[in-house]
Amino acid sequence: MQAKIKDVAKHAGVSVTTVSRVLNGEKYVKDDLKAKVNKAIEELGYAPSHIARSLVRKKTNLIGVIVPDLTSSFYSTILSSIEERATANDYNLLVCNINEDIDKELKYLNVCQEMRVEGIIIMHEKINEQIRQFIHKIDIPVIFSSVKPMDQNLISVIIDDYQAAYDATKYLIELGHETIGFIGGDMRDITSGQNRYSGYRNAMADSGKKLVFEHIRFGDYKVKSGYDLMEEILSTGNPPTAVFAVSDDMAVGAMNCLRDHHLNIPEDISIMGFDGSQLTELVRPMLTSMEQPIRQMGEVTMDVLLKLIAGETDLADDIVLEHNLAMRDSCMSKME
Amino acid sequence: MQAKIKDVAKHAGVSVTTVSRVLNGEKYVKDDLKAKVNKAIEELGYAPSHIARSLVRKKTNLIGVIVPDLTSSFYSTILSSIEERATANDYNLLVCNINEDIDKELKYLNVCQEMRVEGIIIMHEKINEQIRQFIHKIDIPVIFSSVKPMDQNLISVIIDDYQAAYDATKYLIELGHETIGFIGGDMRDITSGQNRYSGYRNAMADSGKKLVFEHIRFGDYKVKSGYDLMEEILSTGNPPTAVFAVSDDMAVGAMNCLRDHHLNIPEDISIMGFDGSQLTELVRPMLTSMEQPIRQMGEVTMDVLLKLIAGETDLADDIVLEHNLAMRDSCMSKME
DNA sequence: CTGAAAGCGCTTACAG
DNA sequence: CTGAAAGCGCTTACAG
Numbered sequence A, B: 001m002q003a004k005i006k007d008v009a010k011h012a013g014v015s016v017t018t019v020s021r022v023l024n025g026e027k028y029v030k031d032d033l034k035a036k037v038n039k040a041i042e043e044l045g046y047a048p049s050h051i052a053r054s055l056v057r058k059k060t061n062l063i064g065v066i067v068p069d070l071t072s073s074f075y076s077t078i079l080s081s082i083e084e085r086a087t088a089n090d091y092n093l094l095v096c097n098i099n100e101d102i103d104k105e106l107k108y109l110n111v112c113q114e115m116r117v118e119g120i121i122i123m124h125e126k127i128n129e130q131i132r133q134f135i136h137k138i139d140i141p142v143i144f145s146s147v148k149p150m151d152q153n154l155i156s157v158i159i160d161d162y163q164a165a166y167d168a169t170k171y172l173i174e175l176g177h178e179t180i181g182f183i184g185g186d187m188r189d190i191t192s193g194q195n196r197y198s199g200y201r202n203a204m205a206d207s208g209k210k211l212v213f214e215h216i217r218f219g220d221y222k223v224k225s226g227y228d229l230m231e232e233i234l235s236t237g238n239p240p241t242a243v244f245a246v247s248d249d250m251a252v253g254a255m256n257c258l259r260d261h262h263l264n265i266p267e268d269i270s271i272m273g274f275d276g277s278q279l280t281e282l283v284r285p286m287l288t289s290m291e292q293p294i295r296q297m298g299e300v301t302m303d304v305l306l307k308l309i310a311g312e313t314d315l316a317d318d319i320v321l322e323h324n325l326a327m328r329d330s331c332m333s334k335m336e
Numbered sequence C, D: 001c002t003g004a005a006a007g008c009g010c011t012t013a014c015a016g
Helices: A005-012 A018-025 A031-044 A051-058 A072-086 A101-116 A130-136 A161-174 A190-206 A224-235 A246-262 A296-308 B007-011 B016-023 B031-044 B050-058 B073-088 B104-116 B131-136 B161-174 B190-206 B224-235 B248-260 B295-309
Strands: A064-067 A092-097 A120-124 A142-145 A154-161 A180-184 A217-218 A242-244 A270-275 A289-292 A319-321 A325-326 B061-068 B092-097 B121-123 B144-145 B156-159 B180-184 B216-218 B242-245 B271-275 B288-291 B319-321 B324-326
Touching: A005 A018, A005 A031, A018 A031, A031 A180, A031 A224, A031 B073, A051 A101, A051 A319, A064 A072, A064 A101, A072 A296, A072 B092, A072 B216, A092 A101, A101 A130, A101 B073, A120 A296, A130 B144, A142 A296, A142 B073, A154 A296, A161 A180, A161 A190, A161 A242, A161 A325, A180 A190, A180 A224, A180 B092, A217 A325, A224 A242, A224 A246, A224 B073, A242 A246, A246 A270, A296 A319, B007 B016, B016 B031, B061 B073, B061 B104, B061 B161, B073 B092, B073 B248, B073 B295, B073 B324, B092 B104, B104 B131, B121 B295, B144 B295, B156 B161, B156 B288, B156 B295, B161 B190, B161 B242, B161 B288, B180 B190, B180 B224, B180 B248, B216 B224, B224 B242, B224 B248, B242 B248, B248 B271, B271 B319, B295 B319
Parallel strands: A064 A092, A064 A120, A120 A142, A142 A154, A154 A319, A180 A217, A180 A242, A242 A270, A270 A289, B061 B092, B061 B121, B121 B144, B144 B156, B156 B319, B180 B216, B180 B242, B242 B271, B271 B288
Antiparallel strands: A289 A325, B288 B324
């Protein structure tokens, strides 16, 4: 059995209160008693129960993080930066991997409530009505990271997805591409689905390029769907000279598809990704990508959540971070 | 403020005991009372405090998982499968990302003790004396996943790393390669450093191939080190016809290096990886790799830990899972 | 500076 | 079937 404070007190010949005092670094404890207590703690291998402390302090130092998919490089990187900021502030992470399963999310949200986590970070936007209600009902601060679900007046830490997609497309246009295909996300997602698609469309329209609808496909952000959708685009017989995929994973899938068709990147077709994940520098040619400041996003999310937990109430607006076009080797100019 | 059991009792006009009974699904509660209680719970949005429950039940339903690096595809995949098994058994995960920082590990181990996690999973083998002592002192079940640190009599869930490396090398030899380079791990690591190196060396010796020491390098399992070490091997001027890297990440780094030197894989040099991470099917050519059953490893780890927690005491031996050579496109035969 | 007592929000014998 | 009371392992006024 783990030693308890009572055991330490007995062992040191002092009261439980005194032990508690040295545990909490209070002054007003005579040095000799303090020494005795520390000795007892050492000898018994005592560690105070965080459970009992939480109960009386009404503070759990726990943050719940809802992750869509732990194995995704994008999410695990955000999670890693959140973790870094969390421990630095004495918070621990309850990781809730929901794997696109909405029931699991509801279950985990419930666990978060029961565990009395002090804050919840949500990294996906497929929120249904039940979840929406739950989030608004509980009085635990909730913050979204990298997404802005529909009808949410809660704070999001995001980039301007519309503008980022617009800029990425614009870059391809400036490179001289006349036909630019698009591998989009889930149109039920505002942030990564709709906004990025709008950015692409408007950039094309503003430059007088016409959309070729058979070059426009929508997937699930994963490698395989990028591959399959590129296959569909190729099968039209008149592929575009560039394709913009709204996730690096899909971009890599598209690249692999081209490779398997013995097409060269970027000579035959240029590929533009989105996210700035580790993959970009790992594939050959290295992937040009519209990057989100992934680690910064996690850090800012945690920082703002900490403020929310501290009760700062004048935080109403979303935090919009800068996107950044990282030019690498997968896009080339079509100009003379 | 969150409602508490007392509020529910008052609201329903029953005793706290009765509320507790319906919360815990006990029979012996009349239907009408049960209905009243459930109504009160609903109306108050009540969720029982896991904290208070843990204190009295002496059960936290928490597992601590020490991960070396969350952003690694290998570890995040194990973590994901651990998570799957954990929730299925009503356990939650406290994720401890230590980022190769030994002090952070000690700190997290302490948090695990204070949080009274019911079990701890450790996924790395750079254990120092202090950590060794800590692990043996606390009476919380500890299990290692994918590694077997030195001098540990605690259970590990692993593959036979020696044999796996032996088999991988043997395969390359059978393909007709006379000179086979080696990009190894950290020699302070028994499992992934020493054992894999021994496997390689013995396979070479058993087939009468001689080792070329300038073709043998040791890195940190990451992409960059694979790249740099391959560079070193190339710089010798007489590269081997095949290279075996003990992580897929390093293998991919090596591939990228070859590509950047305009060398073809596998025509000029064959590359063999190790792990069976997502990367293998993501790069071109697809990477032939000695695979660990990653997800299964996580599942078995969790299953065994659950037994340990349940007090099963006849579990003394390590669990050794099967390795599997996945032949893809990065290795070719040198025979006629 | 130190300690006895109440209380955090639950569950669990014990009695009825 | 139901409830009053004790107790889980701490912290925090309150007194001295």
